[in-house]
Amino acid sequence: MAEPTAPKAAPRGARLLAVLALAPALRLAVLRHAVPPGVGTRTGCDACGAPIGLARPWPALGPTARCGPCGVRVGPPPGAVELALAAAVGALALLGPPATVLVATAWWVGWAIPLVFVDAAVHRLPDRLTWPAAGGTWLLLGLAALAGAGPTPWLRATAAGVALALFFAATTLLLGRRGFGLGDAKLALGVGALLGWYGWAALVAGLLLALLLSGLVGVALLAARRVGWRSHLPFGPFLVLGALAALLLP
Structure with a gap:
């Protein structure tokens, strides 16, 4: 009787995509806390007030990093958080x-x-x-x-x-x-x-x-x-x- 084969490990690309799926949550953390001292966490777009929160992170936190209703850029530049996360994952892979x-x-x-x-x-x-x-x-x-x-x-x-x-x-x-x-x-x-x-x-x-x-x-x-x-x-x-x-x- 043939022995059962061990499950294959997920490809590196799939694992990287899984990690990058955290980017919207990290971008949301930046958006909420990047406010002057003494000001509460940000809950909406500074320009139009459209709500931004855990229940509704899109489209304001999408790849364009812009508020859906008014188009104003919200938070870090597009791709910045994703690039930082990918670099950190690469550093951890090298560290091992x-x-x-x-x-x-x-x-x-x-x-x-x-x-x-x-x-x-x-x-x-x-x-x-x-x-x-x-x-x-x-x-x-x-x-x-x-x-x-x-x-x-x-x-x-x-x-x-x-x-x-x-x-x-x-x-x-x-x-x-x-x-x-x-x-x-x-x-x-x-x-x-x-x-x-x-x-x-x-x-x-x-x-x-x-x-x-x-x-x-x-x-x-x-x-x-x-x-x-x-x-x-x-x-x-x-x-x-x-x-x-x-x-x-x-």
């Missing part, structure tokens, strides 16, 4: 961590993508995105420790997350507006925990890469006269990019 750590990393990435777009748009990192990113990453890394990795990387991840967050918070208290914001400190909790899992060297590399990227972009914008010396660049996108780059380092 164990399944339990992959889940924790994917969780963090899922929150980090909308945080990047929100911070770039309105210079804020809302608690509704930073706390789930940090808390979920920490808990899932704890499950990875219980699944066989042991307590050492998880304890190091905990210490690294707290240390990086305190560093950013200290700059806020000591330097005021010239330092990093408290939103950056909350984002740093998840970034520090994720990088700390891989070691202190990964944490230092991620921070240095983020500072280097922000410096290079700042100089380029100054040279192009797009910003002035007193301008303040959002640091969240650089912190996320620095973390991903550090994870991909040998």
Whole structure:
């Protein structure tokens, strides 16, 4: 009697399409939270007031990124969220961590993508995105420790997350507006925990890469006269990019 054949794994293209199906939800998160400080989450189109929410994400969140009734662009440019998600999936594929750590990393990435777009748009990192990113990453890394990795990387991840967050918070208290914001400190909790899992060297590399990227972009914008010396660049996108780059380092 012939042995039953094992089911074939889904093609990479099908898996990528399945992941990209999350893009409307991420775009919706950006749209709802990309508002100035002190303003509640956005529930409708700024131009015509057409409702935008979980119950009705289309057509405002479709590929054109425009409101259906009035045609005004809503949220990030077309394809921006999808491209960021595809790049993050590619980075995770290159990283190839164990399944339990992959889940924790994917969780963090899922929150980090909308945080990047929100911070770039309105210079804020809302608690509704930073706390789930940090808390979920920490808990899932704890499950990875219980699944066989042991307590050492998880304890190091905990210490690294707290240390990086305190560093950013200290700059806020000591330097005021010239330092990093408290939103950056909350984002740093998840970034520090994720990088700390891989070691202190990964944490230092991620921070240095983020500072280097922000410096290079700042100089380029100054040279192009797009910003002035007193301008303040959002640091969240650089912190996320620095973390991903550090994870991909040998």
